[in-house]
Amino acid sequence: MSAIDLETGLLFILVRNMGVVVTFAYILSMTRLFKRFFYAPLSRKEKIFLVIFFGLLSASGTYLSIYIMDAYANIRAIGAVVAGFLGGPLIGVLVGTVGGIHRFTLGGFTALACAIGTMTSGLIGGLFHKSFKNQQINSKNSFYIGAVALIIEMVIVIIFSRPIELALQLVSVISLPMIIANAAGISLFVSILNNVEKENENIKAKQARLTLDIANQTINYFREGLAHGRAVKKASEIILQKTGASAVAITDREKIIAFAGKGSDHHFPGEPFLTSVTRQTINEGKVSVAKTKKEVGCPVENCPLESVVVAPLKWDGRVMGSLKLYHTERKLSKVDISLAEGISTLLSTQIQLSRLSEQAKLKTEAELKALQAQVNPHFLFNSLNTIASFTRTDPEKARELLLRLSDFFRTTLSKGHDLVSLETEIKSVRNYFFLEKARFGERLELVINIPDEYMSVMIPSFTLQPLIENAVKHGIFPKNRKGKIDLSVRSNEDIIELIVRDNGVGIPEEELKMVLKEGYGKGSGIGLSNVMARIKNIFGPEYGLTMESEENTGTEVVIKVPLQTIKREENTPWKCRL
Template sequence: MSDLIASLLFDLIKNMAVIAVAAQLLIMETDIFSQVINRRAKLKSKIFLIIFFGLLSILGTYLGIYIHDAYANIRAIGAVVGGLLGGPLVGLLAGLIGGLHRYFLGGFTAFACALSTTLAGLIGGIIYYYRPFDKISLSMAFLLGVMIEVLEMGLVLILSHPYGQAYELVRIIALPMILSNSLGITLFINVLHNSMKKGQELMALQSYKALKIANKSIGYLKEGLNYSSALEASKIILEISGVAAVSITDRKKVLAHYGLGMDHHQAGEQIMTKATKKVLLEGHLKVATNKQKLGCPVKDCNLKSAVIAPLKRRDEVIGALKLYKSEESSITEVDIELARGISELLSTQLHISSLEKEAQLSTQAELKALQSQVHPHFLFNALNTIISFCRTDPMVARNLLVKLSKFFRHTLKENHSLIRLEKELEYTSYYVEIEKARFGSNLEVEIDIPKQLLGCQVPSFVLQPIVENAIKHGLSSKVGLGKVLVKARDKDEILVLEIIDNGVGIPDKYLNCVIEAGYGKGCGIGLSNVKQRIQKIYGTEYGLEISSRQQEGTRVRIQIPYLLQGREANGED
């Protein structure tokens, strides 16, 4: 008897190994299992699993050993693994397929075996909900197999008649079936775990490739999607991904094609392939598995399959990325994820580039708007001064008008946000000369700036509004000589500009308000304007500070980065 059990055990384990090897070969060649393992299976994949594991259960019967009008079998492997992998529906139906097949083979254990196989699949499916597949250990899989087979032996004893024959059968087949089915389930789970691990490693590699591509192409895509940036990005993608060819399009034409097929897939041509047009229209990734689905009108084209992913800016499709292969049906799940990853990263880069351009244009517009406030403000005050001389001293008024026209001739030509400090002092001197005509000997303006700092870059009209504010609000109501001192120094790569007056000062309660936009009836536009422009250019960590003592004077300190001449010469803002 022991020799019979040992022989039976050996034969079942040998046949179980055949199932395991066949399963491993199928798993390696099929992407469906990776989708199921990651719980991304669609209905089509679920149907495949039901059929696959149902047939595996049937195979487990045929690979069994006919003994005592019954079968010592490995049928439970397919049903249990189907349930663990695909859930209750897959497990139940796969088990039912294997069970019905066994039922129609007949024999006094037919019903018990059919029921136990169906229940085995259902139990595996129930465990699916409580234990993710990757969390099922090999020991757990083995114990589950033992439990399932013990259940089957119990059902055979309870439901099969005559009882004596059922008992004798169970006494012989119990140990071989428990061990072979448990080992089979464990081995199958191990194969799937290894496949999952390999898939994760491949996905990690593809993610690394996608990030590497994005990192290398970021410099080219800053200017948006054009012929030049698309070509450079295509070269990078081809080099890193190892596909046969890469194409990047906008909505109407090919921007770049690099790799196989460059003789007829050329930049500037209208989009030829039907699959690409469909992606641009629907905005979803598509896989073309053969030349017919690819839709290239050139008969001799060696590109035979492709994965095509949309490029988007916000939610708008602006183009497509195509990864081609030279063999039909060669696009794998890994290729799809790589294309998806690259397209999403490139889309993000293009979106960021678009936002940066919008922000840059917005900032430039705001700077121009702020700067444009200075001109009419200065003009209004200068004209008031000149008007006062028109009746009392027309010649002085004439000279002042000449100076004013000279001032605007220079300033209206100035298109740069940043200019040399020397030039800024020149513009400020025009205003001072006009004000000196009004104040006469009661106004004195001193410049104390080292020569080496005259080439530093400063925002245009950064000094004139503050000097104007000092004269108009600090000195105009002062009795006696009014002085304004303009100083500059370099401190730890920071250019510090100071405008100091000996005027009437600012009351403490107003000191923190005068640099806020819209404060007061004139001084607000000068000080707040300068502050806003500085922060638009350099950031909020820069700006101006103001300190004052009544009847002693006011000090305005400006701190900006120390930049020597260079940007203005290059025409940069």
């Protein structure tokens, strides 16, 4: 057999054996390690995995070799070089050491030289680690790097193998087939890894474009959160059209807000959701998946929905609802789950930003109204006239009234914060009521019966004072006899209710229906609708105000807020009568 025929035969067999390399490359591309390789440093466990994985690949390169002239024509360098690309010089050398030791145990006059050569190939691959991580190494570059590594291996065989004549003869026969086969194997391995990574990036880019497109088209429909059913319904139809899901549902914490797609003939808005995975998502705040019709849990026998991804909708750190993407007649993929999670995250951010914008608008309006109401000439002139009258009859009383008026204005005119302690809010109430009582004497009475433990509860600023003001102006003043206002509290687990009750003239039934509607009470201080809207925007739709009233008997307003507190700096009792 001629030298050319021998080299051709060796090359053919080595290239044929590279099928194992392709298999290893495919297995690696499917691992979670590879998916995060380009984006995060490797942990110690992941580095150990690389050494074991590519150590086996390098050793396999020896098993897949061809025995010739007391040596082995092999593809062992593929594992060492690619390990260096992925893990750096140390990983490359360690893998080369594993492959080299295995080769050394097989003996032969090139055993030591081959062991050193494999380690050198791993080191060479490691020198290009940063370039590979930055995706600057393609199949062409990696072929050249592999060829250089194999040429150096051939030189090492000549230097360290004896007799030298046999080493030269061996290299003349195996060098070209080994250089081509190993370089091609390295190039093929890198090509597979790069193609998988590019495909992953394309999928992520497509998801990102789709998610942003959905966000842009639905932004106007979530300005009111989940409260506006028709708007949410329209948003669900857009999501259905864009994602290709079989059906889309949007829920709050208890019921379906909107449903679009297959199954809409029996999945109706307003009904409680039945899927256990939805409850799991609401409770845990994580994406949940139902992969079978049984897990979906629809009681309608012919319901076409067979799988669902449920992703949480969050704002203010709380789960307020869920987005559900249903599918029929096919299994859920990781892409479906990732897409649902991406859309829900963007929608949550969208709702949060809308709520913050509305909250800022309401706060500005509340502060402006508070400013206008409290510097109302009638209130100011009446207070000053009262103080003036006391300067003659009771100077000490006049002094106290002046201090109260000053403190009242300081509180109401300060910018403050969205939330203040109940103690601060009650202080403002007491100052206001003290000034009004100075004018009307025993006609007014305020009883505050709130245990000291609740004084650190946080509530929106300008919450209680408007209610007391409304009770005085519209409940007590129209009476011709003594009026009383009670301020009390009750709590239930993580909810606190502040109750403002008066024995005034009450509110007619028709007017009572309008009091909490937007815009009612404009021009007369902070309307109660504004107070309720601010509470809902800060804490969520399940909080706010409720009112009950009976003509000639009185009115009761209940403020419902979450029980969240701050540490108090003072410890004074708050049971008092004014």
